[in-house]
Amino acid sequence: MLRPFEPSDADAYFEWMRDPEAVRQAAFTASDPDDRAAFDAWLARNLGNPEVINRIIEVDGTAVGSISSFTIEGDRELSYWIDPALWGRGYASAAVEEFLAIEPIRPLFARTASHNVGSARVLERNGFLEVGRDVGYANGVGAEIEEIIHRLD
Template structure:
């Protein structure tokens, strides 16, 4: 059982483990809106360079008992501040995502704050609604991981 969840800034040394998490087939399927090819390390590195260089993006790693188990970030897209997170499947169901979101919400005080989740990803939907996000609509978008258009739920924390 995990006793402590903390966040810290993303470091170069974290990239290898995050890349591995983001290649897990079941995690990729659940996240749905992922890179075209989760196994393309060059594309991953280019994306990480881009988001790390953006001063409007806050990139954090999620630590469970001191071990990196995921990432969480806030970023601005089309004028809206959004959050996103990714948690290693090995710790799913242990409250890590919920605690990480709560910690990020202490740092990111912009409201409204937005999030998007594949509508059939009930676990992430539960994490976000428990944190106070409310569903405000849906959209249909291309989910590279599923090679299909799927519905995503748009949530807002006021």
């Protein structure tokens, strides 16, 4: 279900990350999700960083999302994105479960916008616990919102 990123995945990845409802749910997104040049530069930085683990989530030979881990401010973080047309099918939960076998570092953190109940459930199903909350400006909603911090030991 998880495979390495291929250059041909970039177009689908860009489309998933600019879907208006997905941007609103994720909240903490690029300042301009339609800026392809900024997306390409971001993707190149991530793919070129040996400390970042990137995988494409694939179902029946079709890419349906992405999942990655990276270090930010000393903490290892998990992030994932599912094609919004395929939400609610269990792909995120299964991908997180599989990814946890690839990513050995614990604790592992993840963050969700407090209004993104589905994403919080995905993390809880995989053993993450809420360990805090923060408030920050969310490009995806154009306002400050509450963010839930999750941790897996």
